Amino acid sequence: MTHHDPTAGFDAPFALARYREGAGARLGLVADGRIRPLGPDELGAPDLNGFLAAPDWERLGALADADGEWMPLSEVTLTAPVEPRQVLQTGANYRQHVIELVAAGLTQNTDRTPDEARAFAATMMDERKAHGEPYFFIGLPACVVGDDVALTLPGYSDVHDWELELAVVIGREAFRVSRDEALDHVAGYTIVNDVTTRDLVFRKDMKEIGTDWYRSKNAPGFLPAGPFLVPAPFVDGADLNVRLELNGDVMQDASTSDLLFDIPALVAGASQTMPLLPGDILLTGSPAGNGQHWKRFLRDGDVMTGSIQGLGTQSVRCVAEEATR
Numbered sequence: 001m002t003h004h005d006p007t008a009g010f011d012a013p014f015a016l017a018r019y020r021e022g023a024g025a026r027l028g029l030v031a032d033g034r035i036r037p038l039g040p041d042e043l044g045a046p047d048l049n050g051f052l053a054a055p056d057w058e059r060l061g062a063l064a065d066a067d068g069e070w071m072p073l074s075e076v077t078l079t080a081p082v083e084p085r086q087v088l089q090t091g092a093n094y095r096q097h098v099i100e101l102v103a104a105g106l107t108q109n110t111d112r113t114p115d116e117a118r119a120f121a122a123t124m125m126d127e128r129k130a131h132g133e134p135y136f137f138i139g140l141p142a143c144v145v146g147d148d149v150a151l152t153l154p155g156y157s158d159v160h161d162w163e164l165e166l167a168v169v170i171g172r173e174a175f176r177v178s179r180d181e182a183l184d185h186v187a188g189y190t191i192v193n194d195v196t197t198r199d200l201v202f203r204k205d206m207k208e209i210g211t212d213w214y215r216s217k218n219a220p221g222f223l224p225a226g227p228f229l230v231p232a233p234f235v236d237g238a239d240l241n242v243r244l245e246l247n248g249d250v251m252q253d254a255s256t257s258d259l260l261f262d263i264p265a266l267v268a269g270a271s272q273t274m275p276l277l278p279g280d281i282l283l284t285g286s287p288a289g290n291g292q293h294w295k296r297f298l299r300d301g302d303v304m305t306g307s308i309q310g311l312g313t314q315s316v317r318c319v320a321e322e323a324t325r
Contacts, residue, residue: 004305004313004315005313006073006078006226006227006228006312006313006314007033007073007312007313008307008312008313009307009308009309009310009311009312009313010228010230010310010311010312010313011310012228012230012231012234012235012310013031013061013064013234014029014030014031014060014061014064014231015029015030015031015081015188015228015229015230015231015234015312016028016029016030016038016048016060016081016188016228016229016231017029017030017035017078017081017226017227017228017229018048018078018079018080018081018083018146018226019035019076019077019078019079020076020077020078020079020148025079027039027043027047027048028076029042029060029063029064030073030228031064031065032064033072033073033074034070034071034072034073035070035071035072035073035076036063036068036069036070036071037069038060038063042060042063043059043060044056044059048082048083048279049083049085049277049278049279050278052169052170052171052187052188052278052279053171053172053173053278054171054172055171055187055188055231057231057233060231077148078146078147078148078226078227079145079146079148079149079226080144080145080146080224080225080226081146081190081225081226081227081228081229082144082167082169082190082225082226082229082279082281083141083144083279084141084144084279084280084281085141085277085279085280086138086141086274086276086277086280086281087138087139087140087141087143087144087223087280087281087283088136088137088138088139088270088276088280088281088282088283089136089137089138089139089165089194089213089217089283090134090135090136090261090266090282090283090284090285091135091136091137091285092135092260092285093134093135093259093260093261093266093284093285094254094258094259094260094285094286094287094288095122095125095129095258095259095260096254096258096287096288097254097258097286097287097288098121098125098260099118099121099122099125100118100121100288100293102117102120102121102124102125103117103118103120103121104117125260128260129260129261133261133269134261134265134266134269134270136269136270137211137213137217138213139194139213139217139218139222139223139283140218142220143217143218143219143220143221143222143223144192144223144225144281145220145221145223145224145225146224146225146226146227147224147226147227147314147315147316149221149224150221150316150317150318150319151195151221151222151224151298151304151316151317151318151319152219152220152221152319152320152321153298153299153300153318153319153320153321154197154219154321155320155321157197157198157199157200158297159197159198159199159291159292159297160195160196160197160198160291160297160298161195161196161197161198161290161291161292161297161298162193162195162244162246162251162252162290162291162298162304162306163193163194163195163196163286163290164191164192164193164194164242164243164244164252164286164287164304164306164308165191165192165193165194165242165283165284165285165286166189166191166237166240166242166256166283166284166308166311167189167190167191167192167225167281167282167283167284168186168189168237168263168266168267168281168282168283168284169186169187169188169189169190169229169279169280169281170185170186170187170267170276170277170278170279170280170281170282171185171186171187171188171232171278172184172185172187172278173185173275173276173277173278174267174270174271174275174276175271175274175275175276176271176272177267177268177271178268179264179265179268180264181268182263182264182265182266182267182268182271183232183263183264183267185267185271185276186232186237186263186267187229187231187232187278187279188229188230188231188232188235189229189230189232189235189237189308189311190225190226190228190229190230190281190311191225191226191227191306191307191308191311191312191314192223192224192225192281192283193223193224193244193304193306193314193316194217194222194223194283194286195217195219195221195222195223195224195298196216196217196222196290197215197216197217197219198216198291198292198297200212200215200216201213201216224314224316225281225314226312226314227312227313227314228311228312230310230311230312234310235310235311237256237263237284238256238257238262238263239255239256239257240255240256240308240309240310240311241253241254241255241307241308241309242254242255242256242286242287242308242309243306243307243308244289244304244305244306244307245304245305245306246296246302246303246304246305247302247303248305251289251290251291251294252286252287252288252289252290253287253289254287254288254289256284258287259284259285260285263284266282266284267282270282298318299318299320300318300319300320301317301318301319302317302318303315303316303317303318304316304318
């Protein structure tokens with residue numbers, strides 16, 4: 001059963017979700033605090049990703065108003081609403097966040113004042129937005145879970161961190177699409193917490209290699225997603241509040257209007273290398289306020305509550321990994 005209220009902050013007429021059924025998960029349609037199962041006949045497609053390849057939201061809208069096997073949402077256990085074949089993550093994409101990071105480094109290493117360092121960093125970011133490109137890396141789809149799964153904090157580090165992000169769910173396959181075409185390939189949106197082990201981001205044995213995203217971001221359960229896949233027609237991804245609370249304390253609170261590269265730029269940019277497939281997720285970056293900023297990392301018993309305006313709320317509990325003998 002879902003103990004927190006996943007619909008807090010959810011305001012779309014309907015959305016897709018997946019819920020536990022036996023050992024597996026079943027696709028469902030969510031509306032008015034209820035959920036009903038969706039099979040191929042109702043979807044008009046063999047499965048979720050088949051539907052997302054050519055999403056017919058009007059068809060599901062009609063079902064949302066119809067009789068069916070409706071159940072209260074409180075009686076089911078929601079899991080990840082997506083089944084991506086590919087996961088793309090975007091680094092350093094909230095303008096103010098990056099300015100603060102750069103400025104902090106500059107004030108430590110130069111004689112600039114904090115204000116001078118911030119102004120210099122802001123100019124750098126505006127130049128990057130005008131002439132640069134988004135920074136992408138890839139995650140393992142197997143790390144995508146629902147908040148029904150506790151986040152096990154691996155015992156090899158004690159600096160596991162949160163990064164709440166708006167995630168774009170790809171619809172029609174996107175390959176080398178232009179910025180103007182990009183939103184035609186977005187089926188919907190969901191919430192993802194891109195958990196990161198900070199002391200593994202940079203290689204210590206050979207700094208020239210650079211970042212190690214595999215080890216720092218791909219432990220089991222490191223991409224809690226959901227609760228809902230909200231159709232793109234109901235969401236203005238350009239200006240959404242992104243908010244994460246840790247045990248009730250607000251840690252992240254920002255707007256997607258501060259994205260350095262916006263959603264069309266991200267989808268177009270990511271599609272230049274590899275086709276983005278129906279159901280894939282593209283994370284848009286995380287705003288300021290992660291554990292590294294607060295000097296407070298995830299511990300056994302912590303609860304992260306992540307909400308994005310209009311998309312609902314996820315609640316992820318953390319448990320320490322049991323020591324192996």
